[in-house]
Amino acid sequence: MALLLQGRSYREVVETAGCSHRDVARAKQVIGANGITSVEGVSDAEVAGWFPDGRRRVSDEYERPEFESVLQALKHRRHFTLLQGWRRYADAAGTGKKKYGYAQYCALFSDWARTNDLVAVLRHEPGRAMHVDWAGDTLDVVDRGDGSVVKAYLFVAVLPYSGAVFCRAYPDMKSEAWLDAHVQAFAFFGGVPQLVVPDNPTTSTHQRHKGDAERVVNARYQQLADHYQCAIVPARAKKPRDKAAAESAVNVVNLRVIGYLEGETWFSVSELNEAIDERVREVNRELRRADDSTRWERFETEEQHLLTALPDARFEEVAWKQLKAARNYHITADYQHYSVPYSLAGQLLRVRLTSRLSIWRFGGHRILRLGASSIAVGGR
Incomplete structure (x- = not known):
């Protein structure tokens, strides 16, 4: 105003x-x-x-936490966490009002700190979050056939508590690469954190309203989150403190990975990734920090066991279509024709397309393969 x-x-x-x-x-x-x-x-x-x-009326139904004492504990007690602060708040005898859940408690604490213009070193909780981003710098990959040069883009993931870093090169920054990079990162760490904090790339989010700085997770990214049972919390635009861990990890990758490899010639992305793995191993396991620990030592002893176990099946993107079976009891999907049980001729069917060859069942009918896709057929 x-x-x-x-x-x-x-x-x-x-x-x-x-x-x-x-x-x-x-x-x-x-x-x-x-x-x-x-x-x-x-x-x-x-x-x-x-x-x-309307928020004031709703908030009046809840007992307000005392955040000043929590902030002082975070500053002066090395092992104090927000989880401990919330447990004390939840267990304390109150006025009979409702108590906030842990997630809302953390959100309210963050809002309170920003409102009071406090700059505090908040210790990350083990296993809670993974920050992800694309590194700004690239590496060149040479085509052996014609000698043309293409750029390789580096995806970076970091667990803020331990500082453990993951890095992988891709020929582009499209959605397929973005999703696969997350799958590879979860496998690398051997588990899934509660939250994934990306920046605001168009491969993962879209604007809700024109001119609105807020972004929401797109459907493809949400599929991955649902599969791994984690939450996606995009960093706010122009709020670097929301993604400080990712920025720090990107700087490490720029210095310790790209800085060491950019003078060499690479003829494939897979060859480049082998070299990146060696550099990341050194960053995680050999570089000692001020407390004489490595990132990986802290990860294995204090964080790894708190990650959620990986699901039994690897994530694969799923697309659903509604197709009508022709009179010759065939349907067309992904430019291919496939026969269905003759009893389904003329019916509108739901078709489940995946990128990997696999056998599933849906609606009582067996899934049949279509080239590089599998198809599940079910009735209306």
Whole structure:
């Protein structure tokens, strides 16, 4: 509102305040409706009355945690975690109001710290999160046939608590590479954290509204999260502290991996990945930090056992289509024709396409193979 009263444009307000165009329009509407000429002296109660959202009524039903003491414990007690703070809050005798769950407790603590403009070193909890991002620098791969050079892009994943790093090269940064990199990272660590924190690449998120800085996870990325039973929490735009661990890991990869390998010639991405594995092994297992521990030592002793076990089946992307069986009891999927039981002729069928050859059952009918895909057929 102050920026609007200064005569700033919508675009300037959005860039300065990090809000959406809808927020600016709403603030402009309130200014006009209430004849506001200055925000000096405006109380919190007045702001709450101008912008009601119902959250205050809901929050009144819950007992408010005391975050100041939690922050001091995080600063001065090395082994204190937010989980301990939440358990004390949940177990303490209260006023009879509801208690927040652990996830909401953590979110409220983060909001409280930002609101109070606190810059504190918050210790990450083991097994809770994995930060992921693409490294900014690339490596060149030479085609043996014609000598052409293509770029290899490096995916980086890090567990903030132990600092254990994973890195893998891909010929592009498309969705298929992004999803496969996560699968490879989970396998590398031998388990799945509770949260995955990506940046905001278009391969994993999409904008909900034009001009809105908020992004939501797309369907393909959500399939992977559902398969591994973890949550995807994209970092906020222009909030580097949300992804500080990933930025640090990218810097390590730029120095210790790309810096060592960029002077050599690579003829395939698989060959490059073998060299990357050696460099990552050195970063994780040989480089000792200030406390004389390695990343991998801390990972194995304090974090690995807290990761969720990998699912029995490897993730594969699934696409569903509705196709009608022709009178000759054939359907066409992925440019191929396949016969179905003659009793299904003329019916609308649900077809499940996957990228790997496998045999499944769906709706009482056996899945039959289509080239590089498998197909599951079921009735309406």
